[in-house]
Amino acid sequence: MLEGMYTAAAGMAAQQSRLDAVANDLANASTTGYKRVRMAYRDLAYTAGTIGGTNALRLGAGAAASMIGRDDREGSAQETGDPLDVLIEGRGFMQVKLDGKTWLTRDGHLQVDAQGRLATGDGALVDPPISFPKGTTPDQIAIGADGTVTAAGKKLGQIRLVNVANPAGLDGGADNRFQATSVSGAVSAAPRTTVLRQGMLESSNVDVGDAMADMIDAQRSFELASKAIQVSDQAMEIANGVKR
Amino acid sequence: MERGLYIAASGMLAEMARQDQLANDLANASTPGYKADRVAQRAFGDLLLSDSADGTTVGPLGSGAAIDKQETDLRQQAMRDTGQPLDLAIQGDGYFAIRTAGGVRYTRNGAFTADAKGTLVDQLGNQVLGKNNQPVKVTDGAVDATQVGVFKLANPVKQGDSYFTGTAGGQDSGEVRSGNLEGSGVDPARAMVDLMASMRAMEATQKAITTIDSTLQLTASQVGGLPG
Numbered sequence: 001m002l003e004g005m006y007t008a009a010a011g012m013a014a015q016q017s018r019l020d021a022v023a024n025d026l027a028n029a030s031t032t033g034y035k036r037v038r039m040a041y042r043d044l045a046y047t048a049g050t051i052g053g054t055n056a057l058r059l060g061a062g063a064a065a066s067m068i069g070r071d072d073r074e075g076s077a078q079e080t081g082d083p084l085d086v087l088i089e090g091r092g093f094m095q096v097k098l099d100g101k102t103w104l105t106r107d108g109h110l111q112v113d114a115q116g117r118l119a120t121g122d123g124a125l126v127d128p129p130i131s132f133p134k135g136t137t138p139d140q141i142a143i144g145a146d147g148t149v150t151a152a153g154k155k156l157g158q159i160r161l162v163n164v165a166n167p168a169g170l171d172g173g174a175d176n177r178f179q180a181t182s183v184s185g186a187v188s189a190a191p192r193t194t195v196l197r198q199g200m201l202e203s204s205n206v207d208v209g210d211a212m213a214d215m216i217d218a219q220r221s222f223e224l225a226s227k228a229i230q231v232s233d234q235a236m237e238i239a240n241g242v243k244r
Numbered sequence: 245m246e247r248g249l250y251i252a253a254s255g256m257l258a259e260m261a262r263q264d265q266l267a268n269d270l271a272n273a274s275t276p277g278y279k280a281d282r283v284a285q286r287a288f289g290d291l292l293l294s295d296s297a298d299g300t301t302v303g304p305l306g307s308g309a310a311i312d313k314q315e316t317d318l319r320q321q322a323m324r325d326t327g328q329p330l331d332l333a334i335q336g337d338g339y340f341a342i343r344t345a346g347g348v349r350y351t352r353n354g355a356f357t358a359d360a361k362g363t364l365v366d367q368l369g370n371q372v373l374g375k376n377n378q379p380v381k382v383t384d385g386a387v388d389a390t391q392v393g394v395f396k397l398a399n400p401v402k403q404g405d406s407y408f409t410g411t412a413g414g415q416d417s418g419e420v421r422s423g424n425l426e427g428s429g430v431d432p433a434r435a436m437v438d439l440m441a442s443m444r445a446m447e448a449t450q451k452a453i454t455t456i457d458s459t460l461q462l463t464a465s466q467v468g469g470l471p472g
Contacts, residue, residue, distance in 0.1 A: 004264035011271020018274075038328065040355035040367035041275040043268070045404040052254075052261030053311035057283060058402065059261070060268035063275050068357040068367050071328055072385050091384055166358040167385070185360040221274045224432050228267040231439045235263055238443070238450045239256065244457075 069168020
């Protein structure tokens with residue numbers, strides 16, 4: 001008889017996950033190359049409610065939320081003029097290496113590290129590595145649409161653009177870096193249409209208006225489920241009142 | 245007399261079951277493609293009472309209530325634009341077909357994604373079937389909405405996980421819209437009012453029980469008691 005309470009509690013838990021996801025999206029509304037999280041909701045198992053009803057009555061067990069990957073639409077381009085900023089136009093990622101592991105990222109805010117190597121903002125090296133000769137100034141660096149990196153007219157290497165069959169299945173997300181999994185499929189070369197644009201960055205694809213509306217909806221749904229718990233509780237109180 | 249106790253108690257149990265059902269509706273107030281339930285109570289069979297002294301008929305006596313009918317409101321709900329190419333909604337009649345381990349299931353919850361092979365799957369990773377009963381290919385993060393199958397389903401029954409089962413009946417007329425999700429069929433205001441009404445009904449039934457109880461107490465302790 002206490003099922004109603006747990007049913008509503010499951011609904012609250014689902015809305016809580018949604019609020020967490022929206023809060024994270026909003027926090028990353030201006031993170032370069034951030035992709036908003038996609039959540040999906042479903043109802044849970046149904047069982048025959050034999051107490052107080054016949055077998056025709058089927059009682060559900062609430063709702064559940066699950067993350068189904070990320071919204072991989074491109075964020076808008078933002079002109080920065082910095083020669084070490086690159087925007088990936090089209091589908092795909094840059095391949096980088098950190099701590100011996102290969103990662104994928106769309107965060108094109110690059111830098112030259114202390115050893116003169118091309119790296120991302122958090123120190124992951126572009127893979128295969130590209131080193132600049134000593135004394136290279138940023139304005140000598142040119143990054144071509146195909147990823148070719150030249151300094152003062154001399155070709156130094158090429159930034160590798162890759163893609164996976166299902167970007168929604170990529171693992172990670174911390175520091176804007178992702179790893180291929182069995183769900184995402186293996187890493188392969190990005191399509192030819194994917195190009196780099198120097199001097200630009202990709203904005204976060206979080207739409208603040210949408211995210212706020214989603215948050216309000218989640219909060220109200222949370223409240224509704226909590227009211228159902230209160231009513232179940234009152235019903236129990238009434239039932240307890242039968243024996244004075 | 246004690247018959248009344250059980251009649252009232254059955255009413256309380258039916259109200260509790262109704263509240264459990266409403267709690268499920270409210271928990272799914274924002275589940276895409278969720279269809280709300282409506283329950284109906286039925287009285288148990290009436291008993292015909294007659295006067296034991298002269299045999300004249302007194303009238304019928306109800307023997308309680310139980311919920312014996314549940315209907316799912318299958319009407320299409322308003323669509324919500326999400327802009328996400330893998331969010332699909334059906335404009336009109338029909339269901340998406342999903343190939344699960346337990347056979348083909350049907351749903352109107354179109355929050356889909358892609359798997360490692362680049363085929364369209366639902367949130368649990370089960371393949372969505374196309375018009376030709378084959379998996380649907382996802383290209384560059386989008387699907388051709390006209391290739392996604394819309395199927396007819398008679399007598400749909402909820403299975404959980406947004407799935408329905410029923411009698412399949414070939415293609416249906418609905419049109420798949422990409423970038424949209426169908427809203428939940430729960431009307432929160434109506435559900436709250438139903439919940440309040442149910443609670444009050446339960447309270448009233450409880451009062452009936454306590455009243456019958458006091459009468460029984462009087463019968464037991466005072467009838468036959470000698471004054472002084």
